[in-house]
Amino acid sequence: MPELPEVETIVRGIEEIKNNKVLDYYTSSKNLRFPTTNEYKKLINKKVKDIKRRARYIIIDFEDGLSLVIHLGMSGTIVLSDKFQKLKHDHFALNFADNSYLIFNDPRRFGFVDLVLSQNLQGHKMLVNLGFEPLDDEFNADYLAQKLKNKNTNIKTTMMDNKIVVGVGNIYINESLFKAGINPQKLAKDLKKAEIKKLVTTIKEIISNAIELGGSSINDYVKSNGELGFFQNNFKVYGRQKENCFVCKTDIVKIVQNGRSTFYCSKCQK
DNA sequence: AAGGTTACCTGCCCGC
DNA sequence: TGCGGGCAGGTAACCT
Numbered sequence: 001m002p003e004l005p006e007v008e009t010i011v012r013g014i015e016e017i018k019n020n021k022v023l024d025y026y027t028s029s030k031n032l033r034f035p036t037t038n039e040y041k042k043l044i045n046k047k048v049k050d051i052k053r054r055a056r057y058i059i060i061d062f063e064d065g066l067s068l069v070i071h072l073g074m075s076g077t078i079v080l081s082d083k084f085q086k087l088k089h090d091h092f093a094l095n096f097a098d099n100s101y102l103i104f105n106d107p108r109r110f111g112f113v114d115l116v117l118s119q120n121l122q123g124h125k126m127l128v129n130l131g132f133e134p135l136d137d138e139f140n141a142d143y144l145a146q147k148l149k150n151k152n153t154n155i156k157t158t159m160m161d162n163k164i165v166v167g168v169g170n171i172y173i174n175e176s177l178f179k180a181g182i183n184p185q186k187l188a189k190d191l192k193k194a195e196i197k198k199l200v201t202t203i204k205e206i207i208s209n210a211i212e213l214g215g216s217s218i219n220d221y222v223k224s225n226g227e228l229g230f231f232q233n234n235f236k237v238y239g240r241q242k243e244n245c246f247v248c249k250t251d252i253v254k255i256v257q258n259g260r261s262t263f264y265c266s267k268c269q270k
Numbered sequence: 271a272a273g274g275t276t277a278c279c280t281g282c283c284c285g286c
Numbered sequence: 287t288g289c290g291g292g293c294a295g296g297t298a299a300c301c302t
Contacts, residue, residue, distance in 0.1 A: 107281065153274090162296095162297085
């Protein structure tokens with residue numbers, strides 16, 4: 001899926017639905033991670049009040065205290081379009097008064113579109129227990145050092161734990177550890193304070209840079225206007241197994257950690 | 271109780 | 287050309 005930069009790009013790209021009124025909705029016959037329901041009819045004639053992001057969740061607030069919590073899973077995308085063709089894997093759509101469509105497409109259906117009362121958002125089971133946003137000041141070396149202390153898991157998997165910091169997925173943790181010069185197999189508790197500081201700084205840089213470039217387009221991800229992101233052109237290790245490290249020419253290695261692919265340079269990352 | 275594995279689902283790519 | 291296996295940007299329910 002989209003990691004944080006991709007979700008942020010989509011949130012920025014659908015800003016224009018604000019103040020737009022819902023005329024109708026569509027759901028496909030297939031369930032997402034949570035079943036789709038006819039509850040969405042409550043959105044009809046409601047205007048969009050706000051669009052936000054928390055971690056990888058997109059939150060759209062409507063009039064009368066209704067909110068949609070949307071997650072894109074591994075393969076979800078949202079596009080804004082002036083036509084709705086009900087393409088394969090289009091599983092949810094809203095039709096607005098200006099005749100535009102917000103379309104949620106998700107081949108693997110790990111995503112979801114959950115209608116909730118806005119007042120219940122804070123207690124939403126997907127939103128409680130989330131760690132800090134990586135770009136927020138609360139995500140800093142002191143905080144991370146506290147979290148990593150006594151952590152007996154490799155640093156790569158640990159940093160993908162949303163209870164520690166949100167939105168850092170498989171692409172961006174691989175890239176961040178490379179830039180920080182840290183071996184992904186190193187145990188979290190063994191990182192020195194200087195390394196933790198470097199890692200925090202690097203994650204912020206990588207995520208910020210990726211947002212500026214509109215995220216990474218690998219297979220199905222596109223921005224809400226259908227354009228591609230460009231951070232994939234900046235990958236230093238992700239997907240580059242057996243290719244040369246740009247820094248030292250050593251072959252980039254691919255291993256598997258907790259079921260996810262890890263890419264790193266054994267010379268640059270200690 | 272922390273840490274590791276599996277399941278959810280479809281599509282694509284690779285090797286045979 | 288067809289088929290099977292493995293893999294994919296995530297998350298949480300399960301095991302141990």
